[in-house]
Amino acid sequence: MSIAIIDYGMGNLHSVAGALHALGSNCSIASSPDQIQSATHIILPGVGGFSECVANLDAGGWREPLRTAALCHGKPFLGICVGMQMLADFGEEGGQTPGLGLIPGKVTHLDTQGCTLRIPHVGWNSLYITASDEPIVEGIPSSTDFYFVHSYAFEAANPDQQLAHAEYGVPLCAMVGAGKIFGTQFHPEKSSRAGARLLQNFVSLM
Amino acid sequence: MLKVRIIPTLLWKGFGLVKGVGFDSWRRVGSVIPAIKVYNTRDVDELILVDITATQNNEEPDHHSVRDFAEDCFVPFTVGGGIRHVEQIRRLLRSGADKVSINSANFEGQELVGQAAREFGAQCIVASIDARRMDDGSYRCFSHAGTKDTGHDPASWAKQMEGSGAGEILITSIERDGTMQGYDLQLVESVVRAVNLPVIASGGAGNYEHMRQAIQDAGASAVAAASIFHFTEQTPAEAKIALKAHGIAVRETFPG
Secondary structure, eight states: OOEEEEOSSSSOHHHHHHHHHHTTOOEEEEOSGGGGTTOSEEEEOOOSOHHHHHHHHHHTTOHHHHHIIIIISOOOEEEETHHHHTTSSEEOTTSOEEOOOSSSEEEEEGGGGTOOSOSSEEEEEEEEESOTTSGGGTTOOTTEEEEEEESEEEEESSGGGEEEEEEESEEEEEEEEETTEEEESSOGGGSHHHHHHHHHHHHHOO | OBOOEEEEEEEEETTEEEEEETTEEEEEEEEHHHHHHHHHHTTOSOEEEEEHHHHHHTOOOOHHHHHHHHHTOOSOEEEESSOOSHHHHHHHHHTTOSEEEEOGGGGTTOOHHHHHHHHHOGGGEEEEEEEEEOTTSOEEEEETTTTEEOOOOHHHHHHHHHHHTOSEEEEEETTTTTTOSOOOHHHHHHHHHHOSSOEEEESOOOSHHHHHIIIIITOOSEEEESHHHHHSSOOHHHHHHHHHTTTOOOOOOOOO
């Protein structure tokens, strides 16, 4: 097993790496697309605005290699926060911007989804898991708290691909999945023991 | 349901963890990394780390230390102190900070909050405001670790920070800081009412009832505290039990 954490200049790489090290996982930071050839798992972190993140991803030549790794080579793939959002067809933050198109859907501001509470949605919130038979959520009871910090959220075109949601004024998409491609709006690397369990489950996927 | 956060604040000066009173009289209370490890083991909701040296000496925020902190911290943390440029923010976020807090630079006519929010997203930009109650009962923002009167009213300044793109407001009462006499509820409430952002109350927590007041009476989304955890037997975990008894939603620790 070797996990590649994608460094496209916008992620909290060291937090993700630290959390994986604490689990005893073999991970490395990939700063160019050729470094993901030998990886068995891919993690796409993300902190930042959607359009900025996509621009950096494209500038680094990541788009096709990531799509190939996920779609052709079937490597387990986890997008975190904006990394999850970029799995969508497009995002509206910073102007309408195409995403990686790995999971059908779009990313819109929480207020356009009808949320009237204080935005950003920051803090620990219950994760309501609908796809409880997915190995990635094994051992995590529904309503466990995870750490969220975001103003935009995924709207999955296919409701079956929304694996979990959280409630913040509106039900918001907290986790998506299609085959071995997953995305979490929350930060597992910052969600203490519950997050460690989810990362452990992810790296155990074959 | 979103939980109320209880956030220990750690001030560091060189390698030492310090705590003052009224932004002065710093006392060494330990070392940073062991403190972070303890809070991490105790599974706190979040941490705020402020680099006092960078603030006072106008130095670069110490992102090397932040990287070390991130190695041991699997809960979110905000880093503040001496942040003046977008590049510093980029380094801090890359080093593992989840959010940065910006204070003095906002009063120096820079568009830092807006620029940073566009680049990194509003969710990781905390506008920190230190305020003092004046003799006439009004409030005033003070920058540069509480030394410079900016002439701004905290509530309207918070509103302005929201307009610039801040994602959260950290409001600290300078004269309550370190006193453990309770948050300045009037100050916190004025900021909570002014913005539609989450507001973190800071300065003055001495017991769990003070935290309850900041949340239920003043409307804070989170409470930050330092002295209560450094100098008393009270803990974030016990605070949650006390707050839960008042019907406040708090995070339960994951058993794993």
